[in-house]
Amino acid sequence: MNLRTVFLFVFIIVSNAAFAQKCSCEDNFNWLKKNFEENDAGFQYVIDKKGLTEYQNHNNLFSKKVKK
Structure with missing residues (x-):
């Protein structure tokens, strides 16, 4: 690896970490469930079909998974 490649790699890693956002699953x-409904x-x-x-059971299952 040359110096330019190393610099580019470090720049990408640092800039990605600096702008990463924290999100709440x-x-x-x-939000997704509300907008879908x-x-x-x-x-x-x-729902009719x-x-x-069944829809509530599906949501409860995924709600538990999301909280982990």
């Missing part, structure tokens, strides 16, 4: 999941054109169709209980 739980908040992201809740309110804005997805096929949401009611899926699969049932509200």
Whole structure:
């Protein structure tokens, strides 16, 4: 490796770490769930087809996973 390659590699690593943002998986999941329920054109169709209980079970399962 030449000096230019090493410098570029270090620059990429440092700049990526400096601008990394922290996110809350739980908040992201809740935002996605809310937007899906309110804005997805096929949401009611899926609820009618699969049932509200199945949807709630699915959300509970993934909510537990997201909290870990």
